[in-house]
Amino acid sequence: MGDFELLGRIGQGGMGQVFLGESLGGEPAAVKVIKPSVVDSESRQRFAQEIEVLKTIWGPRIAAFLGADAEAEQPWLATEYVDGPDLAKHVKTHGPLPSVLAAALGAVLAEALSAVHAQGLLHRDLKPANVLMGPNGPKIIDFGLAAFTDSNVSLTAPHQVVGTPICMAPEQAAGVKPLTAAVDVYALGALLLFAVTGHYPHEAATPYMVFHLVTDPGTAPDLSGVPKELEPLLAGMLAHDAAGRPSLTEVVQGCRSVIEAQGMKIAQARRRLTAHTAGQRHRESPSDGLPTVAWPAPTHDTPAPAPETGPAEPAAPVPAYAPPVSPATLVEDAPGAPAVPPAHDGSPGVVPAEPRNRPDGDRPDGARRARPAPDRRPPAAPPRPKAAAPSLRHSVQARRTAERLRTAYAAKAPF
Structure with a gap:
């Protein structure tokens, strides 16, 4: 699509599909492609409006616009790829967020929406599925229903309502215009309610019933399970009357008050939110069976323990004359090098480095070193020629891990 190579499908919906793409320069992107069966003049016009919206807005919490072509045979749109689950999936997998982290999320998103509104735009379809919990914090996606607040042009027929009922404001559900x-x-507010409780303000068996509950002034939103410190803020944000809701600036201040009441600064809470979501993602067992593999750490870092995927591979012996090597560095034995016996607990054995030019068997204090028992192997490998250098290649364990990755990806490839 354009200059983007499509690597695999990562999502799909009624209007189209989303692919993981890569630019000519290797930049990852989420490429939305409209299905041929729904390509008509109206869908092209709506798609062109989404493109214009994304060209207008920017910010660290908005997935950046990378390219698009609304006039192509298959219209497409490329945005920044955010490597992380959406909020809906995260809550369903790991449970609700603690109140202080939900307040941090609220402050981040309210500030991002303020920047959108400053451009004369409304999102109109904010929901947990449209907030991605990326490695650098949450980001808002999908401005397909966004509208210019001062625009007289409407892409919907009179009394036609578009959006997601469970997060839709009463006036939007009732078809009131302008919004x-x-x-x-x-x-x-509906998104934050879901983040801390796992449920929405109004839930019912069908979308029509949800619309009825949302538009009924006598039906209050369900705030059960909301932490007390967040209840006043969420109750105000979910007020039936639009005039009774706080502004986004007031939402940010309310979230800050919740965070500061717990002895924390907003920047600290934001970092904890990112660490919390990223940490749970790395700890989870992937549902598609793909193993989680960490990159080798630098030699001065403390290596993380290896995942328990089976008996550990015996480590390569480190020659006495070699510099210290971090266990995270991938090193394999040179050809012909003897193996080191594993310890009694199953972990790889450790070879103590002996200084050179010392008579065999001597110790620094002049005492003789005890000979090993007949039924035990020598603790150190036989010395190798000084001119020999250890060959640096991927270890057996690394090769096996790579093979498991290839096998798992091949089995789960969508096409």
């Missing part, structure tokens, strides 16, 4: 910034405040 104001308060619709995104309500949606953010």
Whole structure:
């Protein structure tokens, strides 16, 4: 698509599919492609509007625009690829967020939405599935329903409602126009309610029933399970009357108050939110069976323990004349080098380095070193020629891990 090579499908919906792509320069991207069966003049116009919206807005919490072509045979749009699950998947997998982390999330997203509103835009479809928990913090995606607040052009027929009912403001669900910034405040409140409880303000068996509950002034949102410190803020954000909701600036201040009441600064809470979501992602067992493999650490770092995937491979012996090597460095025996016996607990044996030019058997204190028992192997490998240098290649364990990765990816490839 354009200059982007499509590497694999990562999502799909009624209108199209999303692929992991790569630019000519190797930049990863999420490439949305409209299905041929739904390509018509209206879908092209709506897609072109989404492209114009993404060209207009920017910020660290918005997935960046990378390229698009609304006039192509198959219209496509490329945005920044965020390597992380959406908020809905994260909560369903790991459970609700602690209140202080939910407050940090609220402050981050409210500030991002303020920047969107400053450009005269509304998101209109903010929901947990449209917030990606990336390695550098949350990011907002999918501005397909975004609209210019001062625009007189509408792509929807009269009384036609578009959006997601479970996070939709009452006036948006009722088809009221024009909409104001308060619709995104309500949606953010619904998103935060889900983040701390796992449920939405109004839930029912069908979308029609949800619409009825949302638009009914006599039906209050379900705030059960909300931490007490967040209840006043969420109750205000989910008010039925748009005029009764706080502004996004007030939402940020309310979130800061929750965080500071627990003796923490907003920047610290934001870092904890990112560390929390990223840490749980690395600890989880991938549902697709793909093993999690860490990159080798630098030699001065403390290596992380290896995953328990089976008996450990015997480590390569380190020659006495070699410099210290971190266990995280991938080193294999030179041809013909003897193996080191594993310890009694199953971990690789350790070869003590002996200084050169010392008579065999001598110790620094002049005492003789005890000979090994007949039924035990010598603790050190026989000396190798001084001119020989250890060959640096991938270890047996690394090769096996790579093979498991290749096998797992091949089995789960979508096409």
